[in-house]
Amino acid sequence: MINCFKELYKFRELLIALTKREIKVRYKQTTLGAAWAILQPFSLMLIFSLVFGVFLGLESQELPYPIFYYSALLTWLFFSTSISFGSQAVINNSNLVSKIYFPREVLPFASVGAAILDFAVAGLIFILMMLFYKLPFSPNLIFILPICAILIFFTLSVVLFTSALVVIWRDLKFVVPLIIQIWMFASPIIYPVSKVPQNLRFLYMLNPMAVIIENFRRVTLFAKPPVLSEILIAFFVSIILFFISYKFFKIKERSFADII
Amino acid sequence: MDSSLIEFNNVYKSYSISRLKYKRFAEDIGQIFQRVLTRKKRTIQKEKFVALKNVNFKVKQGESLGIIGKNGAGKTTILKLISRVTYPDSGEIKADGKIGAFIELGAGLHPELSGRENIYLYGSILGMRKKEIDEKFDDIVKFSELRKFLDTPIKRYSSGMYARLGFSVVAFMDPDILVIDEVLAVGDKSFQERCLSKMNKFVKGNKTIIFVSHNLEAVKSICDRGILLDHGKIIKDGRVSEVINTYLANYS
Numbered sequence: 001m002i003n004c005f006k007e008l009y010k011f012r013e014l015l016i017a018l019t020k021r022e023i024k025v026r027y028k029q030t031t032l033g034a035a036w037a038i039l040q041p042f043s044l045m046l047i048f049s050l051v052f053g054v055f056l057g058l059e060s061q062e063l064p065y066p067i068f069y070y071s072a073l074l075t076w077l078f079f080s081t082s083i084s085f086g087s088q089a090v091i092n093n094s095n096l097v098s099k100i101y102f103p104r105e106v107l108p109f110a111s112v113g114a115a116i117l118d119f120a121v122a123g124l125i126f127i128l129m130m131l132f133y134k135l136p137f138s139p140n141l142i143f144i145l146p147i148c149a150i151l152i153f154f155t156l157s158v159v160l161f162t163s164a165l166v167v168i169w170r171d172l173k174f175v176v177p178l179i180i181q182i183w184m185f186a187s188p189i190i191y192p193v194s195k196v197p198q199n200l201r202f203l204y205m206l207n208p209m210a211v212i213i214e215n216f217r218r219v220t221l222f223a224k225p226p227v228l229s230e231i232l233i234a235f236f237v238s239i240i241l242f243f244i245s246y247k248f249f250k251i252k253e254r255s256f257a258d259i260i
Numbered sequence: 261m262d263s264s265l266i267e268f269n270n271v272y273k274s275y276s277i278s279r280l281k282y283k284r285f286a287e288d289i290g291q292i293f294q295r296v297l298t299r300k301k302r303t304i305q306k307e308k309f310v311a312l313k314n315v316n317f318k319v320k321q322g323e324s325l326g327i328i329g330k331n332g333a334g335k336t337t338i339l340k341l342i343s344r345v346t347y348p349d350s351g352e353i354k355a356d357g358k359i360g361a362f363i364e365l366g367a368g369l370h371p372e373l374s375g376r377e378n379i380y381l382y383g384s385i386l387g388m389r390k391k392e393i394d395e396k397f398d399d400i401v402k403f404s405e406l407r408k409f410l411d412t413p414i415k416r417y418s419s420g421m422y423a424r425l426g427f428s429v430v431a432f433m434d435p436d437i438l439v440i441d442e443v444l445a446v447g448d449k450s451f452q453e454r455c456l457s458k459m460n461k462f463v464k465g466n467k468t469i470i471f472v473s474h475n476l477e478a479v480k481s482i483c484d485r486g487i488l489l490d491h492g493k494i495i496k497d498g499r500v501s502e503v504i505n506t507y508l509a510n511y512s
Contacts, residue, residue: 010387017384025372099367100385101344101359169288257346258275 001243004250007103015106019113022085026114037118038125041077045070052190061192063221067129071221072189072213074126075147078119079155079209080180086111086159087176090167094260104253105246108163112156130220138223146231147216154208154238161245164252167260188213208234264354265437265468266319266342271351273337273492274308311337313492314351321436322466326483326500328476328507333489335472339363339439342470357436357468360386365423365443371415375406375425378414382429396432403454404428423447431458438462438469456481476504 008015027033045066052058053065060068089107090097097104130137166172187209188196196204205211211234215226312334319325327335340346341353343361368382379400383393393400401407404424414422424447430438438459447455459482463469473479479486479500486503488496496506 011384013390014384014387017381017390021370021373021377021381024377025370028372095364095367096385097345099340099345099363100361102385102387171286254347257340 001247004103004105004246008105011103011106014102015109015113018106018110019117022110022114023117034121037121040118041070041073041122042125044073044077048073048190058191059195061194061221064133067133067135067221068217069190070126070129071217072187074119074122075151075212075216076184076187076189076209077122078115078151079158080184081118082112082115082155082159083162083180084177085115086155087162087166088173089159090163090256091170091173091260097260098257104256105160105249108159108249109156112152112159115155116152126220135221136223140219140223140225143219143226143231144216146235147212147219147226150208150231150234150238151212153242154212154234157238157241157245160242160249164245164249167256168252183207183209186210188217192217205230208238263321264318265321265323265356266317266470267352267354268315268317268338268341269352269354271312271315271341271348271353272310273312273334273341273346273348274310277307277309311492312341312348315492315494317487317494317497319468319470321468322463323485324463324469324471324483326479326486326503327470327472327489328474328479328486328503329489329495330511332491334492335489336363336441337492338489339441339470339472342437343439355437358387358434359437359439360430360433360435361439362427362430362443363439363441365419365426367426369414369422369426372413374413375410375417378425379429382426383433386430386433388433392433400428400432403431403458405451420447420451424451427455431455436467438467440469441472442474452478476507480504 023034027036032039048069049065052069053060086108089111090104093107096102096107162172162176166176186204186207193201193204193210193214205214211230215231218224218226315334315338327338329335337346339361340363341348342355343359343363344355345361345363368385369378370381373381379397380390380393384390401410404427406421406425406428409417409421414425417425423443427443427447430440440459456478459469459471463482469482471479471482483500486496486498486500487494488503488507490511495510496503
């Protein structure tokens with residue numbers, strides 16, 4: 001395992017180069033270019049506010065609908081774009097994988113790297129929205145950092161796992177978007193966690209995305225500290241998951257060039 | 261003195277034919293269920309295509325080895341094993357030092373990006389540092405003769421231009437072991453000659469080269485030693501001219 005990280009470190013510049021490539025290629029020949037990084041969460045926020053807020057009148061914990069939805073879409077879209085691009089990262093680069101040696105995990109990592117940039121851009125809009133809605137900037141905002149760390153580690157482990165599986169079973173290419181859809185409804189994006197029945201709450205919070213989104217909201221919208229026990233569990237779960245899926249990826253990696 | 265840079269010990273490599281492409285999800289799930297229900301171990305033996313059978317050879321530093329043989333003899337598989345793109349079923353492979361592999365033209369180049377961007381991208385795929393590429397950038401561009409098209413997306417390049425760009429980057433990465441598959445077929449005469457002279461210079465610099473080609477003249481001019489492969493077995497290993505003669509006598 002240590003050797004894996006050494007090798008990855010040796011190829012760190014490749015990781016940077018591939019991340020840049022992913023960003024460049026993704027927005028090349030699109031007129032709006034990087035504006036899509038903002039438009040995607042922004043338009044979803046508008047639709048959610050209109051449909052779930054105005055039409056259906058769902059609860060938003062006494063917050064304006066736009067910022068209630070946007071605060072969740074921010075982390076969720078980072079997760080879902082990372083997975084939809086990252087899970088295909090290895091098969092989309094089959095010409096590289098079957099011809100050139102390099103640690104294969106840089107491919108899914110680069111997809112996550114590109115999504116981090118989108119996340120940062122969308123995050124700036126979030127800050128503007130916090131100013132617009134006059135939300136307080138409390139010292140608790142510092143907890144955004146550990147929450148984002150959990151988010152990134154968890155995303156990386158899901159991406160490593162799916163990208164390796166998609167090589168083995170191409171059918172999963174179509175299953176992954178479906179799972180993301182279902183996962184979205186299993187996470188507190190269009191509703192607050194308080195809507196989940198108390199006796200199911202424990203089960204519900206086993207989903208690391210639920211912990212991440214809920215605590216991100218607590219910290220940013222309510223200026224409260226995160227629920228420490230939830231954060232700690234999610235942190236250890238995502239770290240352990242990261243090592244397991246990394247190992248899984250490295251074992252499967254050896255056969256990539258032959259079956260891709 | 262045993263200073264072999266590359267060693268193949270009883271290397272065996274096969275590819276499965278029945279699933280040459282990729283596994284089918286439903287089929288696998290079905291099999292898993294079947295195995296659970298009947299409590300049987302996997303009995304179905306997959307059909308295999310054996311690419312290499314107990315291959316043994318050593319390459320010392322400074323040697324230039326040409327691998328020849330018919331299509332499907334296992335030449336490219338050897339190159340892929342050396343460069344760690346794929347792994348053997350059994351046997352051991354040792355390959356020390358920085359390996360520069362040019363196994364297929366265009367692999368590693370991205371069509372949407374410009375020539376300039378591709379030089380950096382391909383360089384880093386091959387394990388070069390950005391600083392290193394900065395230093396060699398002018399030499400690479402000069403060698404490829406593509407200065408005019410540096411900012412054109414390479415999807416507009418011709419296949420000859422692709423090959424020139426790719427080979428130029430590999431040629432300047434300065435590896436310890438240079439691994440080259442049949443790639444010179446595309447470039448024009450003058451570029452081919454420059455490639456050959458570059459490889460010759462490489463050999464003279466006491467570096468190791470493994471060269472696969474159907475262009476026997478090119479193999480002869482670069483390599484001292486030759487290996488003749490047939491159906492995954494080494495038929496002959498020796499001086500390049502003798503190996504080529506055996507090949508010509510038996511296979512054409």
